[in-house]
Amino acid sequence: MSNKINIGLFGLGCVGRGVYSNIQKFYSDQINIKKICIKHPGKHTDINSELLTTDASEVLEDSSIDLVIELIDNGAEATALIAQSLRSGKDVISANKAAIANSLRFFIDLQNQTGKTLLYEGAVAGAVPVIRLLESHYANEKITGLEGIVNGSTNYLLSKLRLDKLTFDDALAQAQSNGFAESDPSLDIDGWDAGYKLIILAAHAFGDTLSIEEVQRTTFSEFLEQAPDLSKPWKCIAKVNNEGENLELSIDFKEEPIASQFTSVEYELNAIKVHSAIAGTNMLYGSGAGANATASAVLSDLFQWKKGFRYDYSKFYQRKEYLKKLQGIPA
Secondary structure: OOOOEEEEEEOOOHHHHHHHHHHHHHOOOOEEEEEEEOOOHHHOOOOOHHHEEOOOHHHHOOOOOOEEEEOOOOHHHHHHHHHHHHHOOOEEEEOOHHHHHHHHHHHHHHHHHHOOOEEOHHHOOOOOOHHHHHHHOOOOOOEEEEEEEOOHHHHHHHHHHHOOOOOHHHHHHHHHHOOOOOOOOHHHHOOHHHHHHHHHHHHHHHOOOOOHHHEEEOOHHHHHHOOOOOOOOEEEEEEEEEEOOEEEEEEEEEEOOOOOHHHHOOOOEEEEEEEEOOOEEEEEEEEOOOHHHHHHHHHHHHHHHHOOOOOOOHHHHHHHHHHHHHOOOOO
8 A cells, every 4th residue: 555645736837847846856755746737738748648637626526635735826716726625625735925825814714614734834935944933933932023035036136236237137037037036027026925925924923914905015116216226235124013912014125234144145045033032033044936945845844744734823823812802802
């Protein structure tokens, strides 16, 4: 009897390809890709056509498939697919930050209703395991602040402009060809991508779920309109300010001091500082963009899922109890 994990994969874009190729290269003895659901099978002539389908039900209704891995671009479609998968009795791994950020409360409730698990480490900071750290190490420690470089594309652009003296258009073209920028570059350069990631981080660090409209964003165009000195170490910083009952989320460009830890974070790398009551400040640093970085996070989720790991959302429930007390509602 095989002990392989049978998975159904949705999407064969940059990240989907990264997951597929790394499974074939490193884990073919442990993971069996049973079906791959995509919109245009004809584009993928190098993959066995028997694996490919355009019919989601071939994954969702297959009782032999243990786990769904959702890696499509469209946030609304990903949200519907995740929900359908959970309701079909499938656990899910996703890397879609828009779907998770926009529907996190809904997904928390749906996991409780179905008893199924949704993991999404790959939705934030690529291979940097920040969500799992917040869920485990900081589960019961008060976090006082959080900030970081969470969009590898804008960081790549800033490094290319400063260190390699490229034009913005040439730097963006390189970022896209390397798989660091989204297929729609406005998601990166207008701060949407970083905003979604910051919403997810804030939920796991502080227990509150905000909308993307509540995130203060400075776009790359607005930054360049200020005619900044691009020889200086500018960084796009995502930040959560925790002021009592209210969180303030912002995406803004900041000239970092030479001695700043963020100054040395170049190109597609990410870095996140977590400020907490006991530990003080810790910084996580590593590969934040590209097929392999996100594939690493997705596959790490898979092996954690195999061990029975799921998010406790402890900060979410702690905040609910805190707000009840403020309102005088009995626990």
